[in-house]
Amino acid sequence: MSKFIFDKNNYEVFDDYNDVMIQVFGIGCSLCYDDAIFQVLKNHPIAFGKLLKEQNKDLNEQETEKLFNQQIKEWQAFEDKNFEFQKPTFICETCWNEMI
Ligand SMILES: [Zn+2]
Numbered sequence: 001m002s003k004f005i006f007d008k009n010n011y012e013v014f015d016d017y018n019d020v021m022i023q024v025f026g027i028g029c030s031l032c033y034d035d036a037i038f039q040v041l042k043n044h045p046i047a048f049g050k051l052l053k054e055q056n057k058d059l060n061e062q063e064t065e066k067l068f069n070q071q072i073k074e075w076q077a078f079e080d081k082n083f084e085f086q087k088p089t090f091i092c093e094t095c096w097n098e099m100i
Helices: 017-025 048-058 061-084 093-099
Strands: 011-013 037-041 090-092
Touching: 017 048, 017 061, 037 093, 048 061, 090 093
Parallel strands: none
Antiparallel strands: 011 037, 037 090
């Protein structure tokens, strides 16, 4: 993403439980691919780790997998849309400090 649209007011601190999305989805900074994600574009789907933590007690393995597949799709759709509009979805601290 060489040319992109950036407005810091559209971002918030990325808050996932136990970095589940970084570990499981393998997500990274949209600009440099670093996995130390600091900020995320607002209006994103709920972070997977947080969702799991909320629901964990009630889910069996099959339900967890279903939730996982749904989440991947939602996040993928979110990233695709942002990419189309040239907005980085995830930003690491280094890139963030360079831009603000
Ligand atoms: Zn970066």
